[in-house]
Amino acid sequence: MKHRLLYTIIFLFGIIVPQHSYAQKINPSPPKDNNDSVENPMDELGNVSDAFQENFFEGLKQKAIENYELALSALKKAEKAANSEENKAVVYFEMGKNHVFLKEYDLAEINFNKVLKSQGDRLDVLEQFYDLYYQQKEYEKSIPLVKKLVKFDEDYKEDLANLYTLTKKYDEALKQLDDLDETWGESDIRNALRAQIYRATGNTEGAIENLEGKIDKNPKSEREYLNLIYLYSEQGNTEKAFETAKNLLKNNPKSEIVHLALYKFYLDEGNATEALNSMKTVFASEDIDKETKYKVLADFIQFVNSNPDYEAELTRVVEQFSVENGRVYEKIGDYYAAKNRKEDALKAYEKGIVNNPDNFNLLKNTILLQIDFQKYEAAAKLSSEGLEIFPAQPLLYLLNGVANNGLNLSDNAIDSLEMGLDFLMEDLKMERDFYNQLSLAYSQKGDAKKAKTYSDKAANLKMSN
Secondary structure (H helix, E strand, C coil), X not given: CCCCCCCCEEEECCEEEEEEECCXXXXXXXXXXXXXXXXXXXXXXXXXXXXXXXXXXXXXHHHHCCCHHHHHHHHHHHHHHCCCHHHHHHHHHHHHHHHHHCCCHHHHHHHHHHHHHHHCCCHHHHHHXXXXXXXXXXXXXXXXXXXXXXXXXXXXXXXXXXXHHHCCCHHHHHHHHHHHHHHHCCXXXXXXXXXXXXXXXXXXXXXXHHHHHHHHHCCCCHHHHHHHHHHHHHHXXXXXXXXXXXXXXXXXXXXXXXHHHHHHHHHHCCCHHHHHHHHHHHHHCCCCCHHHHHHHHHXXXXXXXXXXHHHHHHHHHHHHHCCCCHHHHHHHHHHHHHCCCHHHHHHHHHHHHHHCCCCHHHHHHHHHHHHHCCCHHHHHHHHHHHHHHCCCCHHHHHHHHHHHHHCCCHHHHHHHHHHHHCCCXXXXXXHHHHHHXXXXXXXXXXXXXXXXXXXXXXHHHHHHC
């Protein structure tokens, strides 16, 4: 089985570059057992005794229900009843897989080696063996196995390059990557691995020369320019990084991704007009994912916070960005809330919550401001809807109680508040708020005795706190 190692997309000055990648760290893939079926080629048992067949399939059955020790017991009986080396090999293979599940890796290795010694190199066994070593991070031992697997499937050549990197055989890894590029053409994954090797060896200059050579051959390649921008930025050479970004735009005027770098450079040099133009290109792009746009929007909001003259631009950008996405309106709402412009913040939050009802932070902020502006009916409705999504959140019960008290719906308030107390976990301040709201609800209802009971509880909490 292939441990194809995909890499997380790189952060270009804190911004994700979509569809371009740099290796951050190679992480082993989780093991998979693709050979559980009796339809496995090794399960063509031929002529066998009843005792062998009974015990062998009992072993498969016990493994299927995760009774690995019972499976091994049955397989040992099958081994004794086996009448050929082929049948014994099948048993050893199954034993090995059960030992893996029990994390008895040494025993698994012994059994897999028995199969290979008896039957020669088999794809299914080699794959299981490779997976065994990979689970243990035995990358050095994996290399000879993967070299054998390459004969069955050339896709394993990429695994081999990864293993050379993990074992710090960097020259061999680079040679393997170059051979793959020559045979299959370039790929983001291999470029990411090559960049990781350059960083690990401190050979940034080698990486830059490699990329510059590729750009000379293909001056319209966005990927190589972006990788080069990233390397220059890693070196702290902002001037060369900015120059590379401009060259990309010059050679590929339709490039939208380059503006992820350009807007930062323009902001740093105080060129607000060009920075805004680049940001707008990012927001309008269909090739840049929303997560990346959120990060750019956060930078834009920070910029507007320091340059309030551009606030009208912020509103226009939000409308251009997405009128349907709650997270955008949450960010703009947070911006207004930080400036104590609560009415503007509430308008933004209310737009956002329509399409993002399961965003708890947005939900909470919206209801709090609705209560602040005495929009009790809207707050009661929204908090009730929120409780359908977050039925164990005590704050929503409290806010629902506050809203219903504001509407003089005492019974509704009491029901919500009493239910919310069941979910409260050692939060004395919130508990006091619950008691005060219950006191208010019973007071509005005309039950002075219960109102006093809860006001006393609130006061006692206050004193002990």
